Structures are given as structure tokens and as C-alpha cells.
Amino acid sequence: MPRRKLVQSGTAFQQVQRQARALLMSLRADIRGKQAELERLKQEETALGRLSGGVSTRAASAKPSGRGRQAGGRVDWSGILQQLPKQFKAADVRGIRAVAGKRSSEIFAAITRWIEGGSVRRKSRGLYERA
Numbered sequence: 308m309p310r311r312k313l314v315q316s317g318t319a320f321q322q323v324q325r326q327a328r329a330l331l332m333s334l335r336a337d338i339r340g341k342q343a344e345l346e347r348l349k350q351e352e353t354a355l356g357r358l359s360g361g362v363s364t365r366a367a368s369a370k371p372s373g374r375g376r377q378a379g380g381r382v383d384w385s386g387i388l389q390q391l392p393k394q395f396k397a398a399d400v401r402g403i404r405a406v407a408g409k410r411s412s413e414i415f416a417a418i419t420r421w422i423e424g425g426s427v428r429r430k431s432r433g434l435y436e437r438a
Contacts, residue, residue: 317336382406383407385426386405387406388426388427388437391403393435393436395435396434397414397433418435422435425438
């Protein structure tokens with residue numbers, strides 16, 4: 308009696324491909340489940356943040372929307388100088404919206420550059436005058 312050959316469904320490569328597809332589908336399902344769990348946890352965090360009266364970390368880490376100026380952006384310092392009165396203090400510079408978020412060291416560095424450039428004179432301690 309002749310031996311029967313076992314009929315294999317495809318080559319070894321095709322079998323590996325099928326296994327890989329099955330694993331990939333399983334992995335995608337796991338990822339969807341984890342994403343749903345993460346979203347649920349984020350919503351729970353937001354609700355608890357509102358309940359506690361504090362700011363949630365999601366709200367604190369969210370990027371600002373709109374086209375508002377950020378503290379780290381470039382500033383046109385010569386334009387800022389033109390907006391200042393004839394005599395001004397560092398506090399007057401800080402009052403200009405474009406530099407409101409800048410550190411005082413950056414503001415004083417700009418005033419020093421203006422003095423060295425000849426656009427500003429120092430009248431007395433803390434008081435400056437546009438030239």
C-alpha cells in the first residue's frame with residue numbers, strides 16, 4: 308500500500324506569514340485595549356483633578372493653543388525700545404506684552420546692549436533715557 312503524502316497547506320514561508328499575521332492582529336488588539344485603558348485613566352485623572360480643585364497634569368502639560376507669544380520666543384528689542392517712553396525703568400520694559408514673560412536677566416541684558424549701542428543713556432540707578 309502506497310504511503311499517503313500529507314497535504315500541506317502552502318510552503319513553510321506561507322505558514323510563517325500566517326503566524327505573523329495572526330500575531331500582528333493579536334498585538335493590534337492588545338494595543339487598542341491598552342489605548343482604551345489609558346484614555347479611561349486620563350479621564351479619571353481629569354475628573355479627580357477637578358474634584359480636588361487642583362490643575363491636572365494634562366492641563367498643565369498641554370501646549371497653549373492659538374498664536375500667542377511664548378516666553379521663549381524671539382523678541383525685536385529695537386521695536387521694544389521704540390515703544391518705551393523717553394525716560395523709563397526696567398519695570399516699564401516688563402510692562403510691554405512681548406517681554407512680559409522674559410526673565411529679568413534678559414531684560415537687563417537688553418538694556419545693557421542698548422547702552423553699549425548708544426541708543427540709551429543711564430541717568431541714575433534704575434532710570435534710563437532713550438538717546
